[in-house]
């Protein structure tokens with residue numbers, strides 16, 4: 001029998017957020033801690049009046065001092081973790097049109113597994129441990145993913161910046177099995193090679209799957225500009241959708257090399273329609289504007305300019321700048337698919353920023369569609385922070 005977990009007692013009136021099943025407990029809400037629980041240990045979080053609010057993973061280094069595993073009394077052990085992982089995977093299997101080849105299997109807080117991300121690429125699973133709690137259950141997580149997916153390899157990409165905030169060192173490597181080289185998966189009939197050991201995120205932006213499909217469907221006959229192209233997801237989707245020509249820009253040479261290899265892997269896409277530029281998007285869009293270039297469809301999918309709300313103001317300027325340039329480059333009747341994956345900028349603020357850009361560009365423009373992460377990236381209703389990715393499809397008059 002495991003010992004009863006240590007108790008973390010909250011200050012009076014600081015229990016609201018956990019009662020609303022928001023999984024984060026901030027350090028400022030804590031009145032007292034029983035003993036000195038180690039990083040990742042399970043603690044009982046109790047209100048000032050003694051009510052049990054949650055069983056949570058303790059994270060002594062982080063401002064998010066604990067993350068809830070459960071709001072009901074239960075035992076947090078390897079079988080609890082395995083059941084949550086199985087629940088996440090089963091939910092996806094039961095979703096209509098669920099992607100089988102490239103998909104997120106576990107999406108952290110929104111799947112009741114704070115800090116844990118697992119993505120599947122063909123028969124390889126990539127796991128990312130981003131919290132003290134996930135780190136503490138590493139062996140159980142790997143075991144459960146191996147059992148639930150029968151993956152031929154499991155790779156760990158625990159090197160996201162959030163690890164430092166949790167007091168955890170980065171860890172990257174093949175945990176089980178052997179990694180095929182190259183590792184190739186399919187999305188909407190297109191083959192992509194993915195660098196799961198060194199690529200961004202777990203190697204691919206799986207959250208943009210639906211957006212790539214929708215944008216690709218707007219590409220027929222269009223002259224397309226794909227800014228921040230990474231390994232060519234939107235580029236290949238647009239070529240498959242019948243684009244006349246696609247110019248793609250990224251500042252990362254390895255990303256562009258993989259993008260070009262991905263295009264070569266799909267000979268039906270006729271690579272002569274693609275042009276690749278290794279450049280800073282801000283500088284390149286100014287250069288194109290000065291050259292009076294125009295495009296019929298522009299994709300702007302920049303990196304997170306505002307990881308948290310503290311960065312929102314500077315980020316807002318960057319979003320406005322790049323959207324203003326894009327709206328100037330857009331031909332009349334053209335479409336702009338513009339995204340923000342910044343947690344610190346919500347959908348309403350993003351819309352305002354884009355509206356400001358249109359005003360300054362003297363462009364009459366309307367929202368004709370909205371984008372969000374695909375269904376394998378759920379957003380728990382109690383966890384609005386999960387809604388980091390938003391996008392607008394804008395039509396210029």
Ligand code: SAH
Nearest residue numbers: 205228230233250251252280281301302303
């Ligand atoms: N749309 C892509 C994902 C984009 S991720 C997809 O669907 O896969 C953001 C990309 O922006 C990264 O590849 C990064 O290398 C690139 N990037 C970041 N800052 C940049 C800048 N100033 N100029 C050009 N590219 C930049």
